[in-house]
Amino acid sequence: MVKEIERYGIPIVHMATIITISQSVGANRIVPTVAIPHPVGNPSLSAEGEHELRKSLVDKALKALTTEVSGITIFD
Numbered sequence: 001m002v003k004e005i006e007r008y009g010i011p012i013v014h015m016a017t018i019i020t021i022s023q024s025v026g027a028n029r030i031v032p033t034v035a036i037p038h039p040v041g042n043p044s045l046s047a048e049g050e051h052e053l054r055k056s057l058v059d060k061a062l063k064a065l066t067t068e069v070s071g072i073t074i075f076d
Contacts, residue, residue: 002027013061013075015040023072029064030074033057 014027
């Protein structure tokens with residue numbers, strides 16, 4: 001599905017904990033996330049720490065959306 005959406009010129013960011021799956025489905029922009037049970041969070045953090053973690057992941061995803069890529073690119 002990722003490849004089909006990008007075929008229409010819409011950039012997609014695949015945020016995932018297991019990046020090999022993202023690579024196998026053909027995602028060109030991949031942002032690694034935290035853990036399988038909590039991909040975009042960490043319940044052991046304080047509310048402020050959780051907010052900062054989520055903000056950093058969204059910032060990476062936005063950077064990935066605005067970056068031209070010519071193949072699979074992982075945004076760490």
